[in-house]
Amino acid sequence: MAKKTKLNRAAERIGAMAGQADRTAHKVVKAGKVAKEELVELKKQVEALGRQLQKTSKRLQRALK
Numbered sequence: 001m002a003k004k005t006k007l008n009r010a011a012e013r014i015g016a017m018a019g020q021a022d023r024t025a026h027k028v029v030k031a032g033k034v035a036k037e038e039l040v041e042l043k044k045q046v047e048a049l050g051r052q053l054q055k056t057s058k059r060l061q062r063a064l065k
Helices: 006-064
Strands: none
């Protein structure tokens, strides 16, 4: 088998680094999607709490009259 040249070793290292960068990019994208979904859920919860607060304040105002 032929000896590996410096060029082949360099290309191998570049390919490995590119693969590692690609994996990291995929992890970041996946984490971003999860964070976005969590943010949507939190927004829904805040809206529900806002509606509940409005109902409660209306009831309180009626009770105080």
